[in-house]
Amino acid sequence: MNTETICALATASGGALGIIRISGPQSLEILSHIFTKNLSDARPNTIHYGHLVEHSDESTVVSQHPIDEVLVSVFRAPHSYTGEDSAEISCHGSRYILNKVLELLMHYGCRMANPGEYTMRAYLNGKLDLSQAEAVADLIASTNQASHQLAISQLRGGISTELSRLRDQLLKLTSLLELELDFSDHEDLEFADRTELLQLTNTIEDRITTLAHSFETGQAIKQGIPVAIVGKTNVGKSTLLNRLIREDRAIVSNIHGTTRDTIEDTIDLHGVTFRFIDTAGIRQTTDEIEQIGIERTFAAIEKARIVLWLIDQMPTEAEIADMAERSKGRTLIVVCNKIDLESYQNLQISIPDSKFVRISAKTGIGIPQLEEVIYQAADIPSLNESDIIVTNARHYDALVRAHESLQRVLDGMKNQLSGDLLAEDLRLALDQLAEITGTQITPNEVLGNIFKNFCVGK
């Protein structure tokens, strides 16, 4: 248990209200110094109306300066967010008031909280496991339905439950192997059936592989799916970007080479965020700056998951081959633009493994269809509440290592390795999975890395 009492502003400045959080053993005593009511014996889960006041001179008879009219919520250990005695003061959102209150709380013995310190205390006090603590930060950062759903599911223990299931299976495996060891002196005894062991190991390995693979989807959902809009100059790339994001973001003109640098903006399609990147048009040029812009276009293709290749005339075989090569590993969508003009209406092109859509970026014809094709191309599985998707790089890393350990177990089984050698790798896999939920002692350095990215007050 922490002996220090911490305080911090939990809300962003500029709102009508500001909430200050206090947590630690002295919370209610310290708060009582500046509140018109003594809260030292306040019952848990109660809300108290009163005034925050400043005492001008504590040695003489009370001279109180009112600071604000507030509500104080009182929580008691262990039934609070942090697991400690704590309180939340709802003040008016004035920067002056909030600073004043923090200053007074510190005067009476609070310390300013570090980023994520409330959640770290919740973890250390066993209120949350580590993956749930991380989900708190994801929840606050979630910007769309899908990332919100993943964060909520993780916060509610989705990953933790799944991992504890895997852990049980690994423990069963370990005990079967140990059984084999215990009886290995008795040659006439039937040992644990290795085919059964192999099956169980395969099942666990499969599940870990699936979880690790889900990280790609998790990343896409969390960070937005990058979609590069590329093509020759003047085909209407910037017009399309503006149309998709419903805003005049990029400069549009009939001068070739208008866009020099990449321009990025996002929209949500069916609750998933897509990051559209408008790029400099591809052409031969001696202009040094334009050349750099075109290099960035190629870099944008490399980073993209979906490539929209905009055309307004039939590309040559060489151009098709070049684009197919550059967009390898990504979904290529060939978008024929300007179909509002008669001369552009009959363009047809077919490239293996790519999709074809006809639009007019200028008038909006075909845009809903294009959005649908883009959404399908992202191949985001429709998420059920029970789906476990890994969104955290630390979790992914631990899963990959656990997978390697299990792979060694499998190889060992195939090579008739002895049980004690196998058990060693099994134990390693168990430890690696435990890192995710932090059920084992987590080094301070790791904790520091996790919580430093939280906001103060969380």
Ligand SMILES: Nc1nc2c(ncn2[C@@H]2O[C@H](COP(=O)(O)OP(=O)(O)OP(=O)(O)O)[C@@H](O)[C@H]2O)c(=O)[nH]1
């Ligand atoms: N008729 C018609 N004109 C279009 C359409 N889309 C774009 N344009 C016109 O084509 C010209 C070029 O559009 P931009 O969006 O600037 O083209 P771009 O591909 O971004 O060009 P660069 O930035 O130079 O590579 C502008 O005059 C647009 O108004 C369309 O669907 N129909």
Ligand SMILES: [Mg+2]
């Ligand atoms: Mg442009």
